[in-house]
Amino acid sequence: MSDEKKKNLPPEAQQYQDFQTKREVKRPLLKNCLKAFLVGGFICFIGQIITTFYIYNFNFTEQTAGNPTVATLIFITMLLTGFGLYDRIGQFAGAGSAVPVTGFGNAVIASAIEYRTEGFILGVGGNMLKLAGPVIVYGVFSAFVIAIIKTILVQWGGF
Amino acid sequence: MIFFWAFVVGGLICVIGQIMFDVFKLSPAHTLTILVVSGAILDGLGLYEPLIDFAGAGATVPITSFGNSLVHGAMQEAEKHGLIGVVTGMFEVTSSGISSAIIFGVIGALLFKPKG
Numbered sequence: 001m002s003d004e005k006k007k008n009l010p011p012e013a014q015q016y017q018d019f020q021t022k023r024e025v026k027r028p029l030l031k032n033c034l035k036a037f038l039v040g041g042f043i044c045f046i047g048q049i050i051t052t053f054y055i056y057n058f059n060f061t062e063q064t065a066g067n068p069t070v071a072t073l074i075f076i077t078m079l080l081t082g083f084g085l086y087d088r089i090g091q092f093a094g095a096g097s098a099v100p101v102t103g104f105g106n107a108v109i110a111s112a113i114e115y116r117t118e119g120f121i122l123g124v125g126g127n128m129l130k131l132a133g134p135v136i137v138y139g140v141f142s143a144f145v146i147a148i149i150k151t152i153l154v155q156w157g158g159f
Numbered sequence: 160m161i162f163f164w165a166f167v168v169g170g171l172i173c174v175i176g177q178i179m180f181d182v183f184k185l186s187p188a189h190t191l192t193i194l195v196v197s198g199a200i201l202d203g204l205g206l207y208e209p210l211i212d213f214a215g216a217g218a219t220v221p222i223t224s225f226g227n228s229l230v231h232g233a234m235q236e237a238e239k240h241g242l243i244g245v246v247t248g249m250f251e252v253t254s255s256g257i258s259s260a261i262i263f264g265v266i267g268a269l270l271f272k273p274k275g
Contacts, residue, residue: 040169049162081267094181098176099190101222101224109268115268116268116272124265138192139226142199143230150234151242
């Protein structure tokens with residue numbers, strides 16, 4: 001908690017804040033990073049196997065094979081999420097399972113399954129992108145800004 | 160050899176995410192948003208394509224590739240149609256990630272029941 005906010009609190013609350021920060025369990029950074037590295041690397045390794053498969057069998061290039069790879073990985077994620085295995089991997093791996101597209105897929109699919117009880121239109125349809133929404137929104141917006149700047153530079157700046 | 164680099168580069172991007180979780184105490188949504196935006200910026204600077212050539216799936220599987228392909232689609236269309244292409248081409252390349260997530264999300268909701 002920032003000092004600004006702390007000043008407005010009564011003394012008991014301040015004491016409690018200090019007590020809380022002291023008692024907070026230190027996150028084992030190195031161990032977490034190692035786990036994230038291994039699991040994240042392993043997911044990308046599987047992705048590379050799928051990519052190689054698409055390049056040799058379906059005439060994709062190194063640049064375009066990313067798309068079918070992503071789709072295949074998200075399909076695998078659907079199965080893992082449905083059987084409740086992805087959560088367990090996530091607890092172990094932290095960012096290692098959240099950062100690859102499988103984490104994005106898991107966020108979408110898990111909310112879809114969870115809100116099923118509220119009906120298919122308002123439940124599944126309305127809440128599916130609840131967790132993944134920010135990624136799409138700011139991905140699209142930043143891509144828009146960057147592409148506009150680049151186009152202007154290329155077309156009128158003569159770069 | 161590309162299998163090795165896919166593992167290492169993909170793993171390192173996940174470590175960056177883990178550091179944002181643990182050191183900067185960001186929520187997963189914040190972390191992923193920052194990674195997507197930085198992927199878009201890297202492609203804007205022309206750095207992401209060489210990374211894909213170097214690391215293959217190590218660069219296309221992490222969520223950063225999402226920002227990269229959004230910019231990529233927009234730029235491809237912009238070369239043909241000028242500024243309006245930025246809007247129309249945005250999802251040209253990215254569509255597979257979003258559409259497959261939505262399609263498999265609905266299929267998943269049909270197949271599986273929520274637990275707990």
